[in-house]
Amino acid sequence: MTSDIKNNEPVIAAYKPCLVSLEEGKRYFWCSCGRSKKQPFCDGSHAGTKFTPLMFVADKSEDVLLCACKRTRAGPFCDGAHNNLQDTYEEASADEIATMSDAKLVERDPKSGGKAILDGGAYVLTPDPAQDEHNGTLACQTLIGARHGAKHLGLLRMLANPGISPWRRHEDSDTVLFVISGNGHINIEGKIFKVGPETGIYVKSGEAFQIQAETSMTIMAAICPHNGTMSWPDAPPNGPDSRFDRKFAERRVGVDNEKANVMADRFFQVLVDDLVGSRQITQFIGEVPLSRAAFHRHLYEEAIVILSGEGMMWTEHCRAPVKPGDVIFLSKRQGHSLECTDPNGLRLMGAFYPAGSPAINY
Ligand code: FES
Incomplete structure (x- = not known):
């Protein structure tokens, strides 16, 4: 895990998104700080940083790709931004x-x-x-x-x-x-x-x-x-x-x-x-x-x-x-x-x- 917190930037947890099966109507908390050990979801590790998790409710049951680089502009979903980090x-x-x-x-x-x-x-x-x-x-x-x-x-x-x-x-x-x-x-x-x-x-x-x-x-x-x-x-x-x-x-x-x-x-x-x-x-x-x-x-x-x-x-x-x-x-x-x-x-x-x-x- 790359540590960038000192720059007020989220940590890059991974350079690829996480494949996740969402369940319709279920609530999820997407990690936005990148420190969580339960990627792509929050485990509370943002405590003490300026970041808070992004809560969302799945509107249907489907497989999706959630961002793990934390640079997406379409959070929680991957928008391909990870490709420009290397x-x-x-x-x-x-x-x-x-x-x-x-x-x-x-x-x-x-x-x-x-x-x-x-x-x-x-x-x-x-x-x-x-x-x-x-x-x-x-x-x-x-x-x-x-x-x-x-x-x-x-x-x-x-x-x-x-x-x-x-x-x-x-x-x-x-x-x-x-x-x-x-x-x-x-x-x-x-x-x-x-x-x-x-x-x-x-x-x-x-x-x-x-x-x-x-x-x-x-x-x-x-x-x-x-x-x-x-x-x-x-x-x-x-x-x-x-x-x-x-x-x-x-x-x-x-x-x-x-x-x-x-x-x-x-x-x-x-x-x-x-x-x-x-x-x-x-x-x-x-x-x-x-x-x-x-x-x-x-x-x-x-x-x-x-x-x-x-x-x-x-x-x-x-x-x-x-x-x-x-x-x-x-x-x-x-x-x-x-x-x-x-x-x-x-x-x-x-x-x-x-x-x-x-x-x-x-
Ligand atoms: S993993 Fe972050 S934009 Fe794809």
Whole structure:
């Protein structure tokens, strides 16, 4: 335990949050001083300091990550602030690397549609264009969904030839688009957004959208919940009958280095989140230097798309190489570690449910 009390700062009890199962209606006292031996809860050790515990009542029974570094701005919950307390991102230790050295190298299996299936149903997939469904200018392929073992999240790859695509609509699910390459416009029921590489766009459930491609475009669509199908509706009405939700008039988010969060020696930027109306899915872009992250888990289900660079995805007993265009699926709580083996770094887009911060893991 680091002692910082002399600076009137709370003690850093740990550099990672604590996983806790809360019970609905129960009262908890979160330690804010960092001295408690019963982290993340209070044991009275704050006596004589300026700190007092934070009392809260669980509004539902659920697993949560409570802050142990005591630097969160969302107390008692971890908000990822612990990542900025160290000069380097937590990398796999020599012990971890030795323990996992016999992890099986998994090949893509044609019988499972080209997936390399890792532990816990996680997989790496290189999309096979032969599986695409064609309609007009679009070639679409579901890469993550219920039949792939996902509980909530779907991922659809859309290749758009130059021209105007048919309309697409999901009545009950939100869709978050990410342009991997190409230029054009996304029309959401009459509201048109200019897009290019690395633009994220939120489409609310019930709204129809169309891709107006100036050049060939590759677009990933994260969908939540994934049940039901994305239809091919007729052109929706324009003007006052449009279903475009004007409460969230701006739906497009691009990469902006000013908004990037530096997490030690790597960075990420949240693109689509609730600021543009997306309450279910958070989409982010990140860059990882030549390194191997420490093994960790999230309380969310996640889709990752490799944009550039090469690496290796590790789970408990398996590993599979990744390269640009590959998709990774990780179920909630699946332990994993992404290694970048490329001296130029690895760039990725991630989308996950439930929405939150990509900096939070345990
Ligand atoms: S443990 Fe404190 S912010 Fe995550």
